[in-house]
Amino acid sequence: MVDLTAIGERGRAASRRLRPARAELRNRALCAIAAALRKEQASILKANAEDVACAEKGGMSRAFLDRLSLTPQRIEEIAVAVEKVVSLPDPVGLVDGGRTLPNGLRLYKTKVPFGVVGMIYEARPNVTVDAAALCLKSANVCMLRGSKEAIRSNIALAGVMRAAIASVGLPEDCILLVGDTTREGARAMMTLRGYLDLLIPRGGAGLIRSVTENATVPVIETGVGNCHTYVDYNADLPMAVEILENAKASRPSVCNACETLLVHQEIAERFLPMAKAALDRYPVEWRGCARTQAILPGILPATEEDYAAEYDDYILACRVVDSFEEAVEHIARYSTGHSECIVTGDYAHSQAFTAEVDAAAVYVNASTRFTDGGCFGLGAEIGISTQKLHTRGPMGLEALTTDKYLLFGEGQVRR
Amino acid sequence: MVDLTAIGERGRAASRRLRPARAELRNRALCAIAAALRKEQASILKANAEDVACAEKGGMSRAFLDRLSLTPQRIEEIAVAVEKVVSLPDPVGLVDGGRTLPNGLRLYKTKVPFGVVGMIYEARPNVTVDAAALCLKSANVCMLRGSKEAIRSNIALAGVMRAAIASVGLPEDCILLVGDTTREGARAMMTLRGYLDLLIPRGGAGLIRSVTENATVPVIETGVGNCHTYVDYNADLPMAVEILENAKASRPSVCNACETLLVHQEIAERFLPMAKAALDRYPVEWRGCARTQAILPGILPATEEDYAAEYDDYILACRVVDSFEEAVEHIARYSTGHSECIVTGDYAHSQAFTAEVDAAAVYVNASTRFTDGGCFGLGAEIGISTQKLHTRGPMGLEALTTDKYLLFGEGQVRR
Numbered sequence: 001m002v003d004l005t006a007i008g009e010r011g012r013a014a015s016r017r018l019r020p021a022r023a024e025l026r027n028r029a030l031c032a033i034a035a036a037l038r039k040e041q042a043s044i045l046k047a048n049a050e051d052v053a054c055a056e057k058g059g060m061s062r063a064f065l066d067r068l069s070l071t072p073q074r075i076e077e078i079a080v081a082v083e084k085v086v087s088l089p090d091p092v093g094l095v096d097g098g099r100t101l102p103n104g105l106r107l108y109k110t111k112v113p114f115g116v117v118g119m120i121y122e123a124r125p126n127v128t129v130d131a132a133a134l135c136l137k138s139a140n141v142c143m144l145r146g147s148k149e150a151i152r153s154n155i156a157l158a159g160v161m162r163a164a165i166a167s168v169g170l171p172e173d174c175i176l177l178v179g180d181t182t183r184e185g186a187r188a189m190m191t192l193r194g195y196l197d198l199l200i201p202r203g204g205a206g207l208i209r210s211v212t213e214n215a216t217v218p219v220i221e222t223g224v225g226n227c228h229t230y231v232d233y234n235a236d237l238p239m240a241v242e243i244l245e246n247a248k249a250s251r252p253s254v255c256n257a258c259e260t261l262l263v264h265q266e267i268a269e270r271f272l273p274m275a276k277a278a279l280d281r282y283p284v285e286w287r288g289c290a291r292t293q294a295i296l297p298g299i300l301p302a303t304e305e306d307y308a309a310e311y312d313d314y315i316l317a318c319r320v321v322d323s324f325e326e327a328v329e330h331i332a333r334y335s336t337g338h339s340e341c342i343v344t345g346d347y348a349h350s351q352a353f354t355a356e357v358d359a360a361a362v363y364v365n366a367s368t369r370f371t372d373g374g375c376f377g378l379g380a381e382i383g384i385s386t387q388k389l390h391t392r393g394p395m396g397l398e399a400l401t402t403d404k405y406l407l408f409g410e411g412q413v414r415r
Numbered sequence: 416m417v418d419l420t421a422i423g424e425r426g427r428a429a430s431r432r433l434r435p436a437r438a439e440l441r442n443r444a445l446c447a448i449a450a451a452l453r454k455e456q457a458s459i460l461k462a463n464a465e466d467v468a469c470a471e472k473g474g475m476s477r478a479f480l481d482r483l484s485l486t487p488q489r490i491e492e493i494a495v496a497v498e499k500v501v502s503l504p505d506p507v508g509l510v511d512g513g514r515t516l517p518n519g520l521r522l523y524k525t526k527v528p529f530g531v532v533g534m535i536y537e538a539r540p541n542v543t544v545d546a547a548a549l550c551l552k553s554a555n556v557c558m559l560r561g562s563k564e565a566i567r568s569n570i571a572l573a574g575v576m577r578a579a580i581a582s583v584g585l586p587e588d589c590i591l592l593v594g595d596t597t598r599e600g601a602r603a604m605m606t607l608r609g610y611l612d613l614l615i616p617r618g619g620a621g622l623i624r625s626v627t628e629n630a631t632v633p634v635i636e637t638g639v640g641n642c643h644t645y646v647d648y649n650a651d652l653p654m655a656v657e658i659l660e661n662a663k664a665s666r667p668s669v670c671n672a673c674e675t676l677l678v679h680q681e682i683a684e685r686f687l688p689m690a691k692a693a694l695d696r697y698p699v700e701w702r703g704c705a706r707t708q709a710i711l712p713g714i715l716p717a718t719e720e721d722y723a724a725e726y727d728d729y730i731l732a733c734r735v736v737d738s739f740e741e742a743v744e745h746i747a748r749y750s751t752g753h754s755e756c757i758v759t760g761d762y763a764h765s766q767a768f769t770a771e772v773d774a775a776a777v778y779v780n781a782s783t784r785f786t787d788g789g790c791f792g793l794g795a796e797i798g799i800s801t802q803k804l805h806t807r808g809p810m811g812l813e814a815l816t817t818d819k820y821l822l823f824g825e826g827q828v829r830r
Contacts, residue, residue: 016747019770019771019773020770020771051824063634066557089815099792101785101790101791101792105781105785105794107791112773114803115773115803128453133750144733153767156670160532183492193627198803198804212608212631213631216627216628218802218803218804220804221488222536238828239825239826242826242828243826243828245828246828246829247828250828250829277587279648297591330433331459350823354821355434355435356431356434356435358434358527358530358819359819360818360820361819361820361821361822362819362820362821363822363824363826364821364822364823365823365824365825365826365827366822366823366824366825366826366827366828366830367827367829370516370520370827370829371820375516375829376516376522376820377514377516377522385631387591388529388530388612388613388633388817389613389633389634389635389804390804390805391817391818392818392819393818393819395819402803402804402806403775403806403807403808404773404774404775404776404777404807404808405761405775405776405777405786405791405808406776406777406779407776407777407778407779407781407785408765408768408778408780408781409779409781410654410780410781410783411651411654411780411781412780412782412785413657413658413660413662413663413665413782413784414661414782414784414785414790
């Protein structure tokens with residue numbers, strides 16, 4: 001059994017010093033991180049090159065290696081992203097409610113940091129810095145656990161960041177890296193009660209499932225997206241093609257990409273060949289219901305598994321539906337509650353779809369690809385919540401805070 | 416293994432019909448519930464009498480029997496409480512943010528119900544109605560699981576409420592009662608993923624621990640309160656006595672009652688005898704550190720366990736501290752993050768205490784007993800959250816909603 005209580009104690013101690021730190025100081029620490037990333041570029045790239053060489057030897061995919069690799073330009077982009085966080089408004093200390101109670105007690109509802117926020121994530125060294133910056137900005141200690149393929153990069157990045165924040169007078173333990181990258185290490189984080197105030201897993205469905213099954217600390221589930229695009233009976237078909245193409249093919253690996261196309265039977269014969277022609281410019285594989293197959297001969301059949309799948313790939317499931325109601329019913333059954341879209345010219349359907357579909361983001365006549373903290377104007381994003389507790393959808397800095405009521409009295413007691 | 420998926424399916428189906436129901440209809444359903452409780456009083460009292468007789472035979476305590484018992488007057492009070500919920504503002508459909516994005520996409524951040532909310536609670540039949548009313552008001556289906564000693568009362572109450580909401584046209588499955596009151600039944604609820612959008616346990620530390628250890632559905636931990644009252648070096652001593660007396664003795668069984676008194680050494684000799692004299696009017700047992708024992712001879716020693724305990728009883732742990740800092744340190748170590756109080760005349764200490772103490776409610780010169788949805792002006796309360804995820808402190812109707820982003824476009828795609 002891996003024991004992380006020692007690192008947990010360090011996190012708690014650091015949190016007690018970070019929590020009251022002024023935004024000025026937290027911002028100075030972020031600027032110091034950006035500067036240090038640039039200054040220590042050589043040592044970071046060296047560590048990263050070792051990770052990449054090791055991953056190449058291990059036969060990892062081209063896409064994997066691309067996500068893992070750092071370059072001077074990427075380090076510069078990461079540093080710029082940190083500086084952008086400096087410019088965001090301080091989420092801590094916001095007073096978002098309050099009143100003087102009838103007995104004269106003055107009540108203020110304020111926003112405060114969680115304390116210690118854990119993150120478990122994949123082999124993307126940029127997440128190490130992004131997460132640390134957002135946590136620092138919101139006065140949270142972060143406990144980071146990236147995957148083993150990026151461990152040398154993460155050690156280098158965390159080391160540089162820890163030294164940078166120490167240089168402005170904050171405890172270096174405000175940024176903690178869990179060196180144990182085994183499954184047991186992840187399990188130990190999930191059960192670090194009393195030390196982790198929040199755990200955010202970022203990764204595939206397997207990681208999310210493991211966290212929800214094993215975690216005893218509070219968790220925000222992120223990023224599982226089985227998103228639908230429904231083309232209604234009177235949709236503007238060229239618009240629908242453009243939305244589908246963007247939702248499916250502009251970046252199929254991300255969680256806000258479209259996985260299943262639903263088409264009203266009245267326009268299926270006209271729309272499906274148009275959609276197929278547009279997506280044929282990409283390596284998109286179709287899997288359809290019997291009616292889809294009749295219109296688009298030669299495509300594979302779609303199974304229950306296809307409708308339930310988050311492909312994150314150039315694969316599209318397709319089903320022709322009899323009615324608006326059947327489309328909504330299909331979405332209710334298979335949706336993961338991430339992002340759902342209707343393309344329609346019917347006012348009543350636009351209102352009913354947004355009312356009845358239960359998801360973080362519901363679109364009328366626009367691509368689901370917009371579900372993103374940056375697009376939504378949150379300034380930054382630490383993940384996209386697909387659970388309903390705390391917040392749903394893109395999580396910005398505000399999502400890294402909790403409530404605290406302050407009450408000022410002159411001896412009031414409850415009668 | 417108890418299988419609750421069938422009741423889960425009924426909840427999901429009911430939720431799809433309840434979610435779009437207008438506030439007018441939900442309020443009509445609440446009025447119908449209040450009327451039906453009055454009309455069916457005889458059958459409810461009969462079922463309750465059987466529960467009480469059974470609990471008496473089982474040798475349950477007087478306090479337990481009191482919480483379990485219904486009378487005509489209590490049923491009237493419960494009905495009035497339901498009518499009060501009708502008058503609260505509708506938490507559903509609130510738009511609490513939004514903007515037109517640069518690309519013309521119109522984004523609205525709205526509040527929507529969770530869907531199906533589970534509650535596991537003790538033998539208090541009034542909670543059955545309270546919880547159902549707050550869930551119905553917020554357009555959530557409730558799945559209720561009271562304890563076995565109240566099962567006949569709960570079956571009667573749920574039956575009356577289900578018939579009442581059916582009479583106004585809502586599905587009776589908007590109010591679900593889990594008949595299985597075994598531990599396995601509770602476990603099955605905790606793991607009812609895909610059916611329960613939120614689970615709120617209300618009960619002792621044992622239940623809360625079991626839920627956090629076993630639950631795979633999202634949970635809000637409630638009501639564990641190890642609350643402190645710290646009397647600072649220059650406190651107004653009569654005010655401090657009154658606050659302590661209220662916090663400890665006005666209702667010791669509740670979670671916002673004071674469990675540990677911390678006293679600055681400079682005033683301990685004057686303050687402790689005054690405090691003891693005031694609390695001697697109640698059956699309060701003191702347990703103190705060595706310095707407390709020197710000032711109040713004859714009291715028991717306080718152990719680590721005492722400082723960590725939530726007595727929920729007429730017992731008070733007491734410690735004399737050297738300084739403000741030592742008091743804050745003690746609270747950081749033992750607090751459950753519920754409600755904490757400083758009694759002081761020192762401005763700097765009032766500000767430092769509210770900034771440094773990490774709890775749902777932090778008081779200056781007032782009793783911790785005010786931590787309550789009613790006192791805070793929330794209108795109603797489904798519990799007091801002692802976790803940081805979602806919300807902290809008293810939970811009103813707003814806490815039973817989650818976020819949903821609506822986006823209206825004219826063909827926007829992401830470039």
